[in-house]
Amino acid sequence: MDLTPILAKRRSVRRFKPEPIPPEDLEKLLFALQRAPTDASAQLYSVLRVRDQALREAIARLSGDQEHVRQAAEFFLFLADVHRLERLLLHRGQKMASWPRTALHFGVLDAGLSAAYLALTAEALDFYLRERRRRALGLKVLERAGKAPVDPKALEALEEGRRELDRP
Numbered sequence: 001m002d003l004t005p006i007l008a009k010r011r012s013v014r015r016f017k018p019e020p021i022p023p024e025d026l027e028k029l030l031f032a033l034q035r036a037p038t039d040a041s042a043q044l045y046s047v048l049r050v051r052d053q054a055l056r057e058a059i060a061r062l063s064g065d066q067e068h069v070r071q072a073a074e075f076f077l078f079l080a081d082v083h084r085l086e087r088l089l090l091h092r093g094q095k096m097a098s099w100p101r102t103a104l105h106f107g108v109l110d111a112g113l114s115a116a117y118l119a120l121t122a123e124a125l126d127f128y129l130r131e132r133r134r135r136a137l138g139l140k141v142l143e144r145a146g147k148a149p150v151d152p153k154a155l156e157a158l159e160e161g162r163r164e165l166d167r168p
Helices: 004-009 023-034 053-062 067-071 082-091 100-124 131-144 152-160
Strands: 045-050 075-080
Touching: 004 100, 023 100, 045 053, 045 100, 053 067, 053 075, 075 100, 082 100
Parallel strands: none
Antiparallel strands: 045 075
C-alpha cells in the first residue's frame, strides 16, 4: 500500500463525520494503533474510546472548549500511563524501578506515536470532513445557483485537498 497520497493530503483536522465508527473500521483503527512503535518497548500509554455525549462535553470543556471533541460521534483519548507497566510488573510479582521522569517521557512519546498511527488510519478511512472539501462543496452550491464563477480545476484541487492547482 502506498501511503504517499494519504500523507500528501494530511492536514490538522478539527471536523469529523458525525456517524459512529463501523465495527470493521474500528478493528482497523485499533490494529493501527497497536502497531505503533513504542519508546523502550514499554507501551506506557492507554487509549479510551469515548462515545458518551455528556462525557465528550466534559472533556471538551476541560480541554479549552474544543468543539471537535463535542462534534465527533466518538473520540479517542490518549493517555501517558506509567501505572500500566507498574500494574503489569506487580501482576508478575516484580517491582517497578524508580524512574518517574523517564517513564513519563516514554509514556508521552508512546501515546503520541499511537495517536499518530490511529489518525493516519482514520484519514485513510476518510473519517474527516476536510475544510477544503467543505469549502469546495459550498462553492459548487454557489456555482449551481449562478452566484460564483468557479474554475473546475480549482474545485477539483479543493475536493482532493491539494494545495497547488498544478499538482496531479
